[in-house]
Amino acid sequence: MNFEVTPGMRRLCASVLGMEAIVVGLSTPVAISVGGVAPALAVTVGIGLALLCIVTAGLLRWRFAYVLGSLAQVLAIGAGFLVSSMFFLGALFLALWITAIIVARRVEGVTSR
Numbered sequence: 001m002n003f004e005v006t007p008g009m010r011r012l013c014a015s016v017l018g019m020e021a022i023v024v025g026l027s028t029p030v031a032i033s034v035g036g037v038a039p040a041l042a043v044t045v046g047i048g049l050a051l052l053c054i055v056t057a058g059l060l061r062w063r064f065a066y067v068l069g070s071l072a073q074v075l076a077i078g079a080g081f082l083v084s085s086m087f088f089l090g091a092l093f094l095a096l097w098i099t100a101i102i103v104a105r106r107v108e109g110v111t112s113r
Contacts, residue, residue, distance in 0.1 A: 003063055009104035013069060014057040016100050020093045021053035024076055024086070031082045045082055049075055066101070073097050 028046030031037040052072050059065035073094040080087030 005063055006104060006108045008108050009101060010060045012100035012104050013060055016096045017053040017057040017069060021050040023089055025050035027083045027086055035083050037082050045079055
């Protein structure tokens with residue numbers, strides 16, 4: 001399958017990752033205050049995942065970054081073990097991630113070869 005990276009795909013996926021970085025970053029204080037998670041663990045997971053999203057958004061001109069972005073979606077769902085609402089929010093961002101890739105490919109006329 002040909003996976004051509006297009007400018008529209010980069011913009012849409014970077015937008016998803018940018019918003020996701022904000023959400024997972026803000027889940028850190030929620031994990032500490034509401035979830036009773038140890039601050040070191042909450043900061044490592046929340047801020048670490050937010051940084052992964054930001055770095056990945058900057059790398060989206062290369063194909064491997066889309067694998068990293070997909071990994072970030074899985075990790076966001078996994079963050080639900082610290083903050084239960086992240087199960088839902090992670091699934092929502094996964095749906096947005098997949099939709100961004102599909103819509104951009106359709107709009108820009110990229111087909112599989």
